[in-house]
Amino acid sequence: MGILIYTESDNGKFKKSALELASYGRTIADQLGVELIAVSFNHKDSQTLGHYGVERVIQISDPSLENFTAKPYAANLAAVAEENDVKLLILSSSANAKYLAPLLAVSLSAGYASNVVELPEYIQPLTVKRSCFTNKAFSTCILENEVNIIGLSSNSYGIRENTKEIVAVDKSVTPRETNLVVENIEKSSGEVSIADADIVVSGGRGLKGPENWHLIEDLASTLGAATACSKPVSDMGWRPHSEHVGQTGKPVASNLYVAIGVSGAIQHLAGINSSKVKLVINNDPEAPFFKAADYGVVADAFEVVPQLIEKLKIFKNS
Amino acid sequence: MKILVCISHVPDTTSKINFVDDSSAFDKNGVQFIINPNDEFGLTRAIWLQQKQQAEVTAITVGEVSCEPTLRKCLAIGANRAFRIDIKPTDGFQVAQQLSAHCKKENYDLIIAGRESIDYNGGMVPGMISALMGYNFVTNCMGLEIQGNTAKAKREIDGGIESICCALPLVIGAQKGLVEEKDLIIPNMRGIMQARQKSLTVLPANESQVKSSISKFEKPAPKGEVKMVDANQIDHLIELLHNEAKVI
Numbered sequence: 413m414g415i416l417i418y419t420e421s422d423n424g425k426f427k428k429s430a431l432e433l434a435s436y437g438r439t440i441a442d443q444l445g446v447e448l449i450a451v452s453f454n455h456k457d458s459q460t461l462g463h464y465g466v467e468r469v470i471q472i473s474d475p476s477l478e479n480f481t482a483k484p485y486a487a488n489l490a491a492v493a494e495e496n497d498v499k500l501l502i503l504s505s506s507a508n509a510k511y512l513a514p515l516l517a518v519s520l521s522a523g524y525a526s527n528v529v530e531l532p533e534y535i536q537p538l539t540v541k542r543s544c545f546t547n548k549a550f551s552t553c554i555l556e557n558e559v560n561i562i563g564l565s566s567n568s569y570g571i572r573e574n575t576k577e578i579v580a581v582d583k584s585v586t587p588r589e590t591n592l593v594v595e596n597i598e599k600s601s602g603e604v605s606i607a608d609a610d611i612v613v614s615g616g617r618g619l620k621g622p623e624n625w626h627l628i629e630d631l632a633s634t635l636g637a638a639t640a641c642s643k644p645v646s647d648m649g650w651r652p653h654s655e656h657v658g659q660t661g662k663p664v665a666s667n668l669y670v671a672i673g674v675s676g677a678i679q680h681l682a683g684i685n686s687s688k689v690k691l692v693i694n695n696d697p698e699a700p701f702f703k704a705a706d707y708g709v710v711a712d713a714f715e716v717v718p719q720l721i722e723k724l725k726i727f728k729n730s
Numbered sequence: 731m732k733i734l735v736c737i738s739h740v741p742d743t744t745s746k747i748n749f750v751d752d753s754s755a756f757d758k759n760g761v762q763f764i765i766n767p768n769d770e771f772g773l774t775r776a777i778w779l780q781q782k783q784q785a786e787v788t789a790i791t792v793g794e795v796s797c798e799p800t801l802r803k804c805l806a807i808g809a810n811r812a813f814r815i816d817i818k819p820t821d822g823f824q825v826a827q828q829l830s831a832h833c834k835k836e837n838y839d840l841i842i843a844g845r846e847s848i849d850y851n852g853g854m855v856p857g858m859i860s861a862l863m864g865y866n867f868v869t870n871c872m873g874l875e876i877q878g879n880t881a882k883a884k885r886e887i888d889g890g891i892e893s894i895c896c897a898l899p900l901v902i903g904a905q906k907g908l909v910e911e912k913d914l915i916i917p918n919m920r921g922i923m924q925a926r927q928k929s930l931t932v933l934p935a936n937e938s939q940v941k942s943s944i945s946k947f948e949k950p951a952p953k954g955e956v957k958m959v960d961a962n963q964i965d966h967l968i969e970l971l972h973n974e975a976k977v978i
């Protein structure tokens with residue numbers, strides 16, 4: 413019996429979420445006294461996983477797995493889970509993990525809770541807290557099945573070092589027929605994606621027009637942050653849809669969320685609620701966003717943001 | 731082409747979320763219900779396929795009689811017919827099983843569900859239907875064209891967009907981009923009148939299992955006071971973010 417985590421990598425490096433899963437999985441494995449097993453696809457770097465508590469990594473490398481496709485990936489994870497008598501699988505909240513989790517759940521006849529925000533309250537029966545109503549609430553969810561899957565919300569546990577002796581095992585691919593072909597991947601080059609970002613800088617209608625977005629972009633690049641926007645901003649085509657955050661856009665669970673010229677409508681707040689620290693810059697002291705903020709500055713964005721960028725640059729270089 | 735659109739009946743996005751019965755149930759009091767936003771993008775795309783490619787569009791929901799106004803709205807938007815599977819939805823797996831049992835009888839070419847509902851937020855149902863049916867699956871679907879038996883779909887990934895080509899039958903998890911906000915169809919008088927004539931059939935539930943249950947709900951802990959920083963003290967703001975919040 414063991415716990416299995418699916419570790420994702422990008423450009424030859426494990427994603428931060430992979431290390432978070434390892435840290436989270438390690439803690440549960442210790443509680444249960446079982447082994448923590450990782451599966452990685454087309455990426456071999458057992459050392460890094462060992463630092464975060466993984467004891468065995470099963471490495472599956474095959475040209476057919478070069479591009480992520482949900483069915484073959486799910487089939488390979490299911491095969492590992494079955495061969496190793498795994499009762500608990502832990503996945504991240506990346507777009508790919510959320511894509512394959514329901515497929516995996518059906519094939520393993522497992523229970524599945526997505527958007528889990530902390531360690532299980534109980535292991536037997538498995539009881540987890542997950543966010544629901546787009547972050548407006550949490551539910552306590554009980555999974556009474558032989559096999560269960562947890563989808564961990566990003567940044568909800570953090571990364572904790574805990575070095576273990578790790579064994580790497582190569583496993584051959586479990587072939588899975590598919591007539592679904594990924595023809596092309598268009599990467600928004602060089603930028604940090606909202607899902608992976610520690611810091612997100614977001615602009616609203618208060619920025620007046622797309623020509624002013626250099627303010628948001630410069631601040632984001634100074635902070636190494638991803639850029640985001642409110643819904644009207646993407647609806648008007650000032651920014652791409654992929655940046656729309658909120659209840660009907662992307663969820664944000666960063667460590668710092670900076671909102672500039674965003675009023676703080678309930679649908680916007682719902683999506684960014686799980687960010688740990690919120691900084692709001694708005695020229696209207698009555699803007700509702702201040703009620704949801706940790707830090708607030710009442711100011712004209714066009715005056716204060718350039719200053720903030722300058723001072724941050726000095727701070728970063730000091 | 732036969733299209734099924736799975737409709738989740740959810741509280742309006744402006745709703746205040748409260749709980750009753752010892753925090754074990756959602757408080758519906760005074761809450762307006764709407765078509766789940768992602769499902770509405772999917773329904774609109776389906777109606778375009780009906781108008782331009784002669785598709786037949788069926789809307790379906792798993793739920794109690796209180797969901798029927800939402801289904802009537804789907805008919806007013808343009809769906810040809812609607813079904814309600816008469817059982818209280820309790821978890822994603824159960825809903826997916828109920829929907830799959832219906833799909834097995836009907837042989838839909840395309841099954842559209844939302845990427846995620848805004849109440850349960852499981853992101854489970856479309857993927858599970860695809861797995862139970864053995865159909866192809868594309869979630870976070872923000873573009874879809876169908877020619878004959880082939881679908882070209884776009885999927886939003888973290889930091890980009892993926893173009894996919896696959897055969898029907900297909901299940902998609904719909905989201906914004908599939909159609910734009912401005913394309914959403916607001917039912918007109920004619921649509922509303924016609925909807926009254928269209929069939930809304932109640933189907934008995936099939937046998938299904940439940941793999942999870944909710945023991946209680948809670949709201950996020952109230953937030954501490956906001957710390958306001960004077961616009962002339964940006965250095966102080968940076969210091970707070972660095973030393974106090976420890977986020978930069």
Ligand SMILES: Cc1cc2nc3c(=O)[nH]c(=O)nc-3n(C[C@H](O)[C@H](O)[C@H](O)COP(=O)(O)OP(=O)(O)OC[C@H]3O[C@@H](n4cnc5c(N)ncnc54)[C@H](O)[C@@H]3O)c2cc1C
Nearest residue numbers: 616617618642643658659660673674675679680695696713
């Ligand atoms: C079904 C539904 C779903 C929705 N989903 C979402 C969602 O997912 N995400 C989302 O964001 N919205 C969503 N909305 C829209 C939401 O209700 C608000 O309309 C929207 O968030 C407002 O965007 P905004 O804050 O950019 O613009 P506004 O509300 O116009 O706010 C602009 C803000 O900028 C400030 N400002 C103006 N000038 C300056 C300046 N010079 N310097 C600094 N500040 C300035 C103003 O004081 C104001 O607070 C949804 C709405 C509906 C009905």
Ligand SMILES: Nc1ncnc2c1ncn2[C@@H]1O[C@H](COP(=O)(O)O)[C@@H](O)[C@H]1O
Nearest residue numbers: 736737792843844846847852853854855
């Ligand atoms: N009770 C239901 N009846 C019909 N479709 C549903 C129901 N619940 C969820 N769905 C569909 O599945 C999608 C994803 O829901 P969820 O898995 O709850 O996030 C929704 O957007 C709907 O399209």
